[in-house]
Amino acid sequence: MNKLSGHHHISMLTKNGKRNNDFYTKILGLRRVKKTVNQDSPSMYHLFYGDLTGAAGTELTFFEMPVAGRTVRGTNAITRIGLLVPSYASLQYWKERFQQEEVKHSDITTYAGRDALFFEDHEGLRMVLLNHHGHEVPAHWQSWDGNEIPEEHRILGMGTVEITVRYLQRTVNLLKNLFGYTVVTESEKEAVLQSIAGEVFGEIVVKELEGPSEKPGRGSIHHLALRVASVEDLQEWDAKIKEQGFDSTGVVDRYYFQSLYFRDRNGILFEMATDGPGFTVDSAVEDLGKKLDLPPFLEEKRAEIEAILEPLE
Template sequence: MYKIPGHHHISMITKNAQLNNQFYQNVLGLRRVKKTVNQDDPSMYHLFYGDLTGSAGTELSFFEIPLAGSTHRGTNAISQIGLLVPSFESLEYWKKRFEQFEVKHGEITTFAGRAALPFEDTEGLRLILLNNNDEDIPEYWTAWEDSAVEQEHCILGMGTVEITVRYLEKTARTLKEMFGYVEVARSEKEAIYQSVAGQAFGEIIVKQQEGPIEKPGRGSIHHLAIRVKNEEELMFWEKEVKKRGFYASGVIDRFYFQSLYFRDSNGILFEIATDGPGFTADTTVEALGTKLDLPPFLEERRTEIEAHLKPLD
């Protein structure tokens, strides 16, 4: 059986791509590695931020929906994103930086067994910085040297992702029995699962919460993508998803990676995505994120698409 080597990316909804672009580049110091459009609706931006090349496991992705309303928080939702920083000193650095930029944030606390600093972006998306404590990270994660943040405190990549559900055991079974995640902590109302032993870059915390289902809007999380190496592994997981009785989208070629989608029994949307070919498939490393990139099947519509998009920079 294949193993899941960690998170691939996570996708959210933004109402305002310009403000989103400013926050994630200038405040969080991430690199905009791809400026493209939603392939299913090319009238909206799809922005990716990450490390030097947008390596799998570092990618934060946003769909711009200008008419997006407020998010009504509830259960059966991906509810918080962990981002790894190098040290406890980094958390102290970020607390001062958030104060400087008037970013809504809490106090340094503990989350999933790590020192942590919760904060929100300009649209109320809930994120939390986690002390990686000099632990290993994937060897291909590469720091972006032109970040607005001091190198010794830069965000490394994705860490623990929080999922809130009505029925903990349903999502637990999907993670453990289908994908091979290991349960490393458990209480009555929450459990922590790891795809790679001891590592936060493949960690998911599942919390049980009753009440109404979340109504998504700006600042909500659309889906979590987990990593596979190649198309062969993706085809394997498609069979496993169907074997469990879930509806699968079928393999979709996103040009920068291939993927498939399914919802678990709590309605959580998962994507399974390949590592490659990556964002340099149509752009040099130096030019990543500087122009509007379109997959080949949309290139002939470039003039029409660009006419509907507001400039970001």
Template sequence: MYTIPGHHHISMITKNAKINNQFYQEVLGLRRVKKTVNQDDPSMYHLFYGDLTGSAGTELSFFEMTNAGRTVRGTNAITQIGLLVPSLESLAYWKKRFELLKVEHGEITKYAGRDALHFEDTEGLRMVLLNNNGEEVPEKWAAWEESIALQNHRILGMGTVEITVRSLDRLAATLTSMLGYSEVSRTDNEAVYQSVAGRSYGEILVKQADGAIEKPGRGSIHHLAIRVKNEEELRYWDEVVKKRGFHSSGIVDRYYFQSLYFRESNGILFEIATDGPGFTKDSSVAELGKALDLPPFLEARRADIEAKLVPLN
């Protein structure tokens, strides 16, 4: 039986790619590793930020939807993204940086058993910096040395992802009996699950909350992608999803990785994505994220696609 070695990426909605680009590069110090378009709707940007090469588990992905309204927060949604930083001192560094740059943030506190600093981007996307406290991270994660953030305080990659649902039990069953996550803590209305024991780079915190379902908009989270190694494993999970009674998209070739998509019983959209081939498939490491990269099936439409996109830099 195959296992899930952690998060792959997480995808959000932005109304303004230019402002988004500035925040994630110049405030958070992440590298823009891929500037491309939504393969299902190439009129919109699809931007990826991460480490040196956009390793699986470091990728924050944004679709630009210029007509996006505000998010009306509610339940049955992915509600917060954890980002790992090296130490407690790193949280103090980021708190001072957020104060200087007028980023909405809270005080240093605890979250999912770790020292934490909650903050929001310019569109209200909820995130939390988490103290990794020297713990092991995936071996392929590699620092981007040109980051604007100080070397010993840079964001490492994704940590705990929070999902809020009406039925905790239904999501719990999907995570444990279908995907092989382990339940590591549980109260009446909150539980923590890990795909890799003791590691937050594969951790999901589930909160139970009744009420209206979230209405997505700018700053909302579209889906969470979890990792598999290769297409053989992806085919295995495609069968698992179908046997569970969920509708699978089937395997979709996203050029930089292969994926499948399904919704669990609360309506949360999951993607299962392969580690490779990765963003260097059509770019050198040095040139990642600089030019507009298109998968081959869109290359013939490049002139038309570029004409409709607002330059970011």
């Protein structure tokens, strides 16, 4: 079985798809690589943003839930998303851009040992830009030219993901003992782990916090997906997860990738997802994200689904 090779994607809740689309494409300069629906509840959008092709490790995805209330922050939740930028100068660029666009943000500071700029989207989703110091990124990540962000400052992909839990060791032990993550640092209340030693694109910070569990709403994080090479590997992971006493959905065909889902003993929802076939299975690269794409099993309901969804543009 191959080692996990980093983050695959991360999925959030949004109240309004149009405003969400505007923030992530116009302000952050990401490409909308897939406009589709929640396959389990096709009356809501599922929007994917990322690099040129929405490569694994670059994808931010959102379920549109118009009835979503506000998030009540707490423990036992995924609480922050790190996004990599090329340099310290990039952080300075983004600080000025956030000021101009009236995006809530911090001064340039540090996070998990790296230069950092904290910010929130319009719904309070907590994120942080991290200086990648010009280091190499995965070979399959490809910059997208269809935005106004200078190439030397564009967001590269996902970095450190923060998880806040009531019982630290429950999640640390899962990542370390089941998935083979390397512990970089560990204290009584916090641990930093990496799926590939030395690489931030598979890094997770686990923090311990007592108190009530987070109540999810708009701007909350639903789950983190981990990158698996193949369906065969996914099936092996499914068996291993079940052997450890966790409930798994088993392998689910999401058309653009194969997945499985399970919760750890703090209630954190993890997905494991394959690289392929990817978003170009039903779109040419130049056409990604332009029209509503549906998996084959929903195609016969296209008219019904399109009648419900509000246009994004």
